[in-house]
Amino acid sequence: MVEDVRHYESLLQVWHYHVVDDAIQNGGYHQAFHWAKVLHGNGDNAGTKLLADCYRYGYGVRRDRERARELYRQAADNGNDEARKILEKW
Numbered sequence: 001m002v003e004d005v006r007h008y009e010s011l012l013q014v015w016h017y018h019v020v021d022d023a024i025q026n027g028g029y030h031q032a033f034h035w036a037k038v039l040h041g042n043g044d045n046a047g048t049k050l051l052a053d054c055y056r057y058g059y060g061v062r063r064d065r066e067r068a069r070e071l072y073r074q075a076a077d078n079g080n081d082e083a084r085k086i087l088e089k090w
Contacts, residue, residue, distance in 0.1 A: 020050050024059060033060025048075040049083045
């Protein structure tokens with residue numbers, strides 16, 4: 001039962017990543033921001049990086065480079081290599 005729940009949660013996260021990516025690709029920036037916040041709020045490290053991207057580029061939210069940097073730092077501190085590479089070039 002617990003494994004079924006974890007599997008379901010994993011599938012749901014993958015679906016959210018696709019929703020965020022599709023929204024960004026198709027100009028649905030408010031939707032991308034919403035789902036990135038959901039992922040981040042659930043403690044998802046990749047979601048934190050996606051939320052940082054939203055703040056960095058203004059996807060569905062006013063651009064805020066400082067907030068983006070904070071979120072990239074949080075994601076990098078939790079092992080997200082993409083966020084770490086972004087911060088190295090910051």
